[in-house]
Amino acid sequence: xxxxxxxxxxxxxxxxxxxxxxxxxxxxxxxxxxxxxxxxxxxxxxxxxxxxxxxxxxxxxxxxxxxxxxxxxxxxxxxxxxxxxxxxxxxxxxxxxxxxxxxxxxxx
Numbered sequence: 001x002x003x004x005x006x007x008x009x010x011x012x013x014x015x016x017x018x019x020x021x022x023x024x025x026x027x028x029x030x031x032x033x034x035x036x037x038x039x040x041x042x043x044x045x046x047x048x049x050x051x052x053x054x055x056x057x058x059x060x061x062x063x064x065x066x067x068x069x070x071x072x073x074x075x076x077x078x079x080x081x082x083x084x085x086x087x088x089x090x091x092x093x094x095x096x097x098x099x100x101x102x103x104x105x106x107x108x
Contacts, residue, residue: 038087041067042094
C-alpha cells in the first residue's frame with residue numbers, strides 16, 4: 001500500500017512539473033504577442049493620421065492618443081529589457097510623428 005502511495009505521489013509530481021513547464025512556455029510566448037500588438041498599435045496610429053490627411057478630427061486625435069497610451073501601459077510588462085527599449089523608442093518616434101508631445105518625456 002505504501003509503495004502505491006509513493007508511486008502516485010511521484011506520478012503527481014511529474015504531472016505537476018509538466019503542467020508548470022507548459023504554463024511557463026506559454027508565458028514566454030506572451031512577450032512575443034505583446035511586442036506584436038505594440039507594433040500594430042504604432043502602425044495603426046500612423047495610418048489613422050495618414051487617412052485624415054489635412055486636419056485630423058478630434059476623434060482621430062483621441063484614437064491616436066489611445067493607441068499610444070495603450071503602448072505606454074503594455075511595454076513595461078515585457079520582460080526583455082532590450083525589446084522594451086526598442087519599443088519605447090519606436091513609440092516615441094510615433095509620438096513625435098503624430099505631434100502628441102504631452103507624454104513624450106515619460107516614454108523617453
